[in-house]
Amino acid sequence: GQQVMQIPQYQHVQEGEDFTTYCNSSTTLSNIQWYKQRPGGHPVFLIQLVKSGEVKKQKRLTFQFGEAKKNSSLHITATQTTDVGTYFCADLNDYKLSFGAGTTVTVRA
Amino acid sequence: DTAVSQTPKYLVTQMGNDKSIKCEQNLGHDTMYWYKQDSKKFLKIMFSYNNKELIINETVPNRFSPKSPDKAHLNLHINSLELGDSAVYFCASSPDGEFNYGYTFGSGTRLTVV
Numbered sequence: 555g556q557q558v559m560q561i562p563q564y565q566h567v568q569e570g571e572d573f574t575t576y577c578n579s580s581t582t583l584s585n586i587q588w589y590k591q592r593p594g595g596h597p598v599f600l601i602q603l604v605k606s607g608e609v610k611k612q613k614r615l616t617f618q619f620g621e622a623k624k625n626s627s628l629h630i631t632a633t634q635t636t637d638v639g640t641y642f643c644a645d646l647n648d649y650k651l652s653f654g655a656g657t658t659v660t661v662r663a
Numbered sequence: 664d665t666a667v668s669q670t671p672k673y674l675v676t677q678m679g680n681d682k683s684i685k686c687e688q689n690l691g692h693d694t695m696y697w698y699k700q701d702s703k704k705f706l707k708i709m710f711s712y713n714n715k716e717l718i719i720n721e722t723v724p725n726r727f728s729p730k731s732p733d734k735a736h737l738n739l740h741i742n743s744l745e746l747g748d749s750a751v752y753f754c755a756s757s758p759d760g761e762f763n764y765g766y767t768f769g770s771g772t773r774l775t776v777v
Contacts (some may be wrong), residue, residue, distance in 0.1 A: 596768040655705055
């Protein structure tokens, strides 16, 4: 199946700052889903992007699907300690959800 | 009230043993999955069942055998456990044809083989 690459692998953020995590593929993605996994927890669904150029917002989180559907991004503004965790993008193709390696976020208070 | 429940939560066992992990979902979903998460947090799909029928079977050693007695249950049996099987195993489910709500994951089973 397709492989999605996520960067960066680790993100250390000062509380109150913004950051972005990226998801890239060499081939066109069907649907992109984003998940968050808190330390010691399980992946929790955040959002799905389907259309080229789609932008969706959830409070301080902004998700974007590239025009060519080969990349996606998650931007978090005014980072809080509750944002700690690993954020995964995942390609949903042919009923199979294939995850990127994740971006693990730590927050400095 | 738990949507996807897995048991046990922790499993410590010796090499060579056989063990099972159970999963149940009360969401009425048609498809269930097993994922393995390694120590680097990489999540890899192992199996998927749709209405008790196996639809995804990734390159997994045949020591791993899933069983779905009905669409609400998907169990994973592992024979002759090896050190490399140590990981967190997640069960998940999703409804047919409706992916706007994503997959719902269980809380995971942390398997440690010693």
